[in-house]
Amino acid sequence: MTTRRKFLTTGALGGAAALAAPSVARAQAPIKWRMQTYAGAALGEHVVKPAVDAFNEIAQGQMEIELYYSDQLVPTAELFQAMQSGTIDCVQSDDDSMASPTEVTVFGGYFPLALRYSLDVPALFNKYGLKQIWDEEYAAVGVKHISAGSWDPCNFSTKKPINSLEDLKGLRIFTFPTAGRFLAQFGVVPVTLPWEDVEVALQTGELDGLAWSGITEVYTVGWANVTDYFLTNNISGAWIGHFFANMDRWNAVPPHLQKLLETCFEQSHYYRQHWYWAGEADLRINGGKLKLTTIPDAEWQTVQDAAVKFWDEIAAESETKAKVVEIIKKYNETMVQAGPPYRY
Structure with a gap:
């Protein structure tokens, strides 16, 4: 049986241990990421902000992404270097615009007449092997390629x-x-x-x-x-665009939050599929x-x-x-x- 003396002793020791271990409190502090997108604020409201807002809400204080728009932290052409060095944790861009030093950079953005419809992008990456190529190219330069998606024509x-x-x-x-x-x-x-x-x-x-x-x-x-x-x-x-992260920052994120990032970014790809598809037809007419x-x-x-x-x-x-x-x-x-x- 647990006596009153043992209970008080255990409680006191537990309290003292907690007070003597401020590192525990620091470990529970939210992970903070700074993310910059290629898009300006008006466009960013659609192409990235919903995904970031959803992630921050679902993460429930365990992790928070601070979103910055085009050129707010660094010029778009310097996004890759800033992410690789850790100045920025996460980036949404195409390879071409951010001057990525990889063999696949030329295919990012708009590779002429290679794609007819937005669904061609996820099909090529997920069924025809492009994702593996991108993953390997970016891992070689210290960057995590999280996912690819399509934008507008x-x-x-x-x-x-x-x-x-x-x-x-x-x-x-x-x-x-x-x-x-x-x-x-x-x-x-x-x-x-x-x-x-x-x-x-x-x-x-x-x-x-x-x-x-x-x-x-x-x-x-x-x-x-x-x-x-x-x-x-x-x-x-x-347009072929992606989400990327500094590899060290990515590896420091717990697996369940990595999965949440991937899921929210995939939802962002899906949102753009129907937002652009509907908009392209409607605005031509109306x-x-x-x-x-x-x-x-x-x-x-x-x-x-x-x-x-x-x-x-x-x-x-x-x-x-x-x-x-x-x-x-x-x-x-x-x-x-x-x-x-x-x-x-």
Whole structure:
């Protein structure tokens, strides 16, 4: 039987032990992460904030993510370096924009004409082996690749109408590095600016337009107020973006919170699937600010043919790039053979 003396002794010792061990209290303090997204605040409300808010709520004080928007802590082009060094714990971006020093960087963002629909991205990563390649590439440079997902397609939104490839010549266009490299052959002049400066640059005439997003984003962030035309042809059916973390920071997180991070980020990928899919169709019809233009299919085929040549150029640069291009080709061949609704 437990006597009163033993109970009091045990209680006293327990209390003394607790007072003598402040490290226990420190261990229970919430894990704090700083995360920066490529997106500005208006866009971030949709593409990342819901996932961060959900994680912080479900984590119940065990861990908290502080969210920062485009360029708030570091310029977007320096995101990878900041995450690798531990200045930032977690990043949402494509590989291309954050200047990732990996063999797969060129495929992030918009890899020309490789994707037709948003579902192509999770299919390629989860069923065709791209996730394993990305995981290995980033682990080699001290970064955890958490997951990949799709965003919107890449269309032109411009101040002048585009009805033919000839109309592209000389246009100063804000776009992604790889997309700009591809589009230069059609006379486009790629321009790099901080994301937050784009609207003013369109107003002052420094930019003629952008090939950065679909129509949902053009309206959401205000670019529909400073452009006049939207080209329905796209150079990619979906943007490939990711969630990344500093590897040491990731490994320090308990397994159950790692799983919660993965789950919330997957939910974010799903949210964007339907948000963009619905928005792309609705705003073409009901947006009211941009006039739609289209380059005829026969002429646009020139761009599609050039994209396949571009893939081969990229594949020749390294074994890893060749492996990714081979997967993309195999996937697209399968979709074409399957026919509608996969490819028309």
